[in-house]
Amino acid sequence: MSRFHNALDFVLSELDRRRESGYGDWRAAAGAIQRHGAARPRGVVPVPAAVAPGPPEPEDAQEESETTPMPKSDDADALSLFGEEPAVAAPKSRTAKTPPATAPGVYEPVTDPALSKDERLALLRVCPQRIPCTECPYGQEPHNHVVFGNGNVDAEIMFIGEAPGADEDAKGEPFVGKAGQLLNKIINVMGYQRADVYVANILKCRPDTPGQAYGNRPPRPDEMQSCRPTLFEQIDIIRPKAIVALGATAMKGLMDDESPMRDLRGRWHDFKGIPVMATYHPSYLLRNQSPAEKRKVWEDMLLVKERLGHAITEKDRGYFLTKG
Numbered sequence: 001m002s003r004f005h006n007a008l009d010f011v012l013s014e015l016d017r018r019r020e021s022g023y024g025d026w027r028a029a030a031g032a033i034q035r036h037g038a039a040r041p042r043g044v045v046p047v048p049a050a051v052a053p054g055p056p057e058p059e060d061a062q063e064e065s066e067t068t069p070m071p072k073s074d075d076a077d078a079l080s081l082f083g084e085e086p087a088v089a090a091p092k093s094r095t096a097k098t099p100p101a102t103a104p105g106v107y108e109p110v111t112d113p114a115l116s117k118d119e120r121l122a123l124l125r126v127c128p129q130r131i132p133c134t135e136c137p138y139g140q141e142p143h144n145h146v147v148f149g150n151g152n153v154d155a156e157i158m159f160i161g162e163a164p165g166a167d168e169d170a171k172g173e174p175f176v177g178k179a180g181q182l183l184n185k186i187i188n189v190m191g192y193q194r195a196d197v198y199v200a201n202i203l204k205c206r207p208d209t210p211g212q213a214y215g216n217r218p219p220r221p222d223e224m225q226s227c228r229p230t231l232f233e234q235i236d237i238i239r240p241k242a243i244v245a246l247g248a249t250a251m252k253g254l255m256d257d258e259s260p261m262r263d264l265r266g267r268w269h270d271f272k273g274i275p276v277m278a279t280y281h282p283s284y285l286l287r288n289q290s291p292a293e294k295r296k297v298w299e300d301m302l303l304v305k306e307r308l309g310h311a312i313t314e315k316d317r318g319y320f321l322t323k324g
Contacts, residue, residue, distance in 0.1 A: 109233055117153040120237045130230045131204060145172030149200030149234060156308055157192070158240040159183065160231070161281065162249040163203035163223075165216040174199045179282040183246070186282070189319070190301050191310065198238050202253035203227045224253040235274065242304055243274055247281030265300050268307070277304050295320035 110127050111120040125131050125148050132146050147164040150173055159175075167177030175183050184194050203219045204227050231254070235243070245251045248261045255269060255276065264278035279300035285293060298319050302312055 108229070109236065111233065111237070117237050121153060121234070124230065124233055124237070130233070143205045144169050146204050147172055147174050147201060147206070148204055149174055149198065151194070151198035152196055153198065153238055155196060155198040155238060156241045157244060157304065158198045158200065158235065158238055158242075159187075159244045159246060160250050160254060161199075161201045161246045162253065163201050163216070163219045164206045166206065168201075169206035174201050175282075178286060182282040182285060186297065186301060189298075190305060198234075198240065200231060200234055202231055202250060204230060218249050219253070221252070228253065235271070240274060241308055243271060243276045244300075244304060245269075245276055245278045247284070248278075250281070251276075251278045265296065266303070268303075275307060277301075277307075291320045 110129050111123045113120075115123070131148060145168075147168050151158075161175060164174060165177055165179075167180070168174055174180070183199075187194055187197060202224050207217050207219050207223060209217055243254075245254055248259075248264065251257050251259075251261075251264055251269075254271060257264065257269070261278065261280055265280065269276040269278065277300050279297050280293070285297060302316060305316070306312060
């Protein structure tokens with residue numbers, strides 16, 4: 001049914017309502033409608049014999065006519081709609097949303113793949129399009145250092161956290177506070193040294209903490225979106241054999257996965273062909289030091305070692321197991 005006839009039915013119904021309510025001018029209004037040649041059985045749309053029915057209205061137009069309420073008005077205003085059939089505005093186009101440049105695996109590289117890994121990372125670190133974030137709306141808050149990441153550019157494993165804290169901001173290196181010290185122990189027990197792996201965060205600057213005299217906070221989604229292109233290019237340059245995402249926030253920033261850690265850990269995920277193991281952040285173990293919680297993280301690290309082809313010893317299998 002066309003918009004014209006929909007509107008006509010509305011007006012006729014309104015006139016009936018006014019007549020039943022005792023309005024005195026309903027006959028004059030009905031006569032005006034008759035003069036515009038609109039008299040017809042309500043609900044019937046006349047189709048000229050020589051013209052075949054056209055295609056149905058676009059979906060947007062149907063939705064608009066069904067959901068947009070008609071304006072309340074007096075008879076004169078309502079009848080002014082029918083001087084001539086109103087032109088139907090073109091339906092609003094539904095432009096498909098283009099994935100943001102920071103969606104997983106989608107970004108604009110800024111370094112030359114022909115250069116060495118060290119050269120590419122050095123350029124990425126100083127590139128005005130990335131670091132030091134001169135155009136970043138989140139990088140204007142006071143901070144001491146951009147915490148880019150460090151380690152072996154040919155690392156088998158890349159550990160990714162969420163954001164620098166106060167200790168990292170002061171030194172300019174990731175994971176140097178208490179959580180970093182615990183991460184170093186985990187790395188050592190796995191059979192590596194800190195210099196063997198690469199460590200980075202989703203965010204490259206410490207998030208501001210307005211109103212707080214001390215402490216840190218998790219990064220917001222918009223902050224992570226701003227830093228993700230740099231992280232993604234770091235991953236592309238290093239091309240580790242496995243990634244360990246430290247904490248649910250790191251998984252959200254890396255994979256757009258907002259599942260709780262209990263559902264994420266203990267199984268493999270994929271980032272652009274690189275296997276990803278999620279596990280609890282070291283700071284979680286600092287707050288929950290029971291052997292059972294440490295065992296969960298260690299089981300995840302055993303899966304990483306196994307995936308990389310390293311032998312698992314009986315000593316490895318016995319870590320943090322409670323003796324029954």
